[in-house]
Amino acid sequence: MQRVLILFAHPRLENSRINSRLVRAVPRADNFTFHDLYDNYPDFNIDIELEKQLLLDHDVVVWHHPFYWYSSPPILKQWIDMVLEYGWAYGTGGEKLKGKVIFNAITTGGNNDAYCPEGYNCFTITDFLRPFEQTARLCNMDYLPPFAVMGTHRMKDAEIEKAAADYGNLLGMVGNGGFEPDKLRALKFLNDFPRTGA
């Protein structure tokens, strides 16, 4: 059993089509904590101690956010700046997050074709997520490939339902501890995780 913390950052969840559906897919179990940053800190005044305690209380962290301008909405950057303190999360004596698993769960407007050297976004999602990857690495965390729902601009309702189901299944598997980090790390996207009992 793994305790999973979903750090969710969407400035306007009430108007979102995809993310509001994804959020509903988060398992409602005791080992899952859904934490909406914009809802808790509309004034960006992040409660550092509370956030640190949440991190300590969980084994897996999910940075769940729409992919805005090749990055996260600003409150997640604010969260990283404020919470991941020197001497706590990284640097001398900063080993509180050591060994915890972390990954991004993102939604992008463009589809995967746009995210390649030939596409209009020129770089891959993996490239764009490097800052998150390195942030996790500096904190001695185990960074996994992202879960990405792509091409949301043109998504049909059925596709949204499938993406939500995938997300729910992924989280369920992670929460059960039924995964081998090494195998997952080899994937490009967590969307491709081995379905039937790893």
Added chain:
Amino acid sequence: MAAADFLSQATVYLAAAVICVPIAKRLGLGSVLGYLIAGMLIGPYAFGFLGEEGEDLMHFAEFGVVIMLFIIGLELEPQKLWRLRKQILGVGMSQVLVTAAIIFGACLALGLIWQSALTVALALALSSTAIVLQTLAEKNLMDSEGGRNSFAVLLFQDIAVIPILAILPLLAFRSVASDEGSKTILEGLPLGLQTVAVLGAVALIVLAGRYLIVPGLRAIARARLRELFTAAALLIVVSIALLMQAVGLSPALGTFLGGVILANSEYKHELESDLDPIKGLLLGLFFIAVGASIDFDLIAANPLLVVSLTAALMAVKFAVLFGIGRFFNLLTAQNFLFAFALAQAGEFAFVIFSFAAQLGIASSETLGLGISVVALSMTVTPLLFIVNEKLIQPRLCDGTPKEDKPADAIEEKNKVIIAGFGHFGSTVGRFLRANGVEATFLDNDPDRVNLLRKLGFKVYYGDATRPDFLLSAGADDAEIFVSAIDDPERNYALVETLQKFFPHLELMMRANNRYDAYEFIEMGLGNIYRESLDTSVRLGVDVLRKLGGGAYTSYRAGQQFLKRDEAAMGELAEHRHDMKAYISEARARIELQEELMEKDMEDKAREQDHAWDSEPLVRGFGAGE
């Protein structure tokens, strides 16, 4: 004194002061020199308005010194006085002893008998509390190292006068039939009982200050009659002076002690500002009397003698002071200030001389000469301050670091003054204190002041719309003035006073509502805080959230609303005079605001600054792919 006589005399003094002092100040000579010159002009040797009564006048006006020491005591909390003990005993005592010894030797060398020489030496060793403190205060030098040491020496001299007056009769050749100097109720008592009585009087002042005066002032403040408060303040000073005289102590010393006792009370600034004009007038009168007492006939008869004696006296005093200053590690610039400040002889010399004359210790020529020398040295003092300021200090300033230590300043000086310590002001104050900013609080509700002081807040009782009270609360040195007063009328009066007398202050105003705020805008103020605005918007934001609105969206809506409301405020204020325009304008404003708010919640186009899956964007990108 006949009434007409009184009126004509008052006219002469006041006119002389009103004419001479502003001119002297304009010329950069300071008010003290202005009064002295006024005295010389109306004295017997110039226009002759003032004759023999000058001496009586001087005795009367000396009461100004008594009030001044009370006020200085108010500024000096006991713990600060305790910190000055080294200067008072060390610097003060060495100054009096060394100076007196040298002058004693010089007088003996000049052929005076030793009794006269000792009297003259003791008299001339003392400096002029009135001139020095007045000038230091006027030049804002009380808080400097040199100013503090000067004050310490003067305080010691005040104490030293008592034994000096006590030993004079022992030097007398003949016993005095009716002496004025020691007419106390203690006479005839054995020495032990006298000591007990003196200590008892001091204890009485301390106890009365704690348990009688403060509750009394509270009751008087509640009556809200300003002149009654002034009367009470005067009563305190006069009765302490009377008590001190009765047991043979210096009234100035007694009132100083009384002041120190009350320095921690909430009425400190109010007492100060009530007594300050009276002190100023009496001191002015005193300086006029000193100016008038200069015997120009005597000087004219022996100009060389008087001038050279004065110069010699001041040179000796200066040298001793400078040496002591060096010994006690004063920095050179401060040492010059210290030595120049105290180089004159003072008003105590007049007292000692007149007592000595009654006792027949010294010849009348010696004493006449002495009085002229004293008066001349007092007159020269303001000039010496100018010499020090203009010629000496500029040369020393280069490379000399500023040695002002704010922690040791005599008065508590905060950058922020908050008027009104109700719910609003106290919240502002608590917030500032939580962030390490100490503020000076002013409030005019005696009960509240009393309560808050018990809780450990530094709150002062007084009417914040009075310039003198503001001044003694430190408005000159403050940077920000917060008005948390809820009564608009009092707020307007306060703004007018502050703009007139303290234009350097940044004003931050609490406004009750929109209309209140319009008034402030018209007065040219910018920092206006409507007490009803932020809280109501915050409540509204929470309503939106409880109705299911997104937290961040609601928050931003609130912030936007505040911003637009503040902007509309400024525009509306312009149209205020024309009421008709105002009403229609206000309605238009409200409509506009509702419109804008609706727009904010409904306009889908606005979503694109939040979410990529907004419709126009989807349409645009969708078409492109």
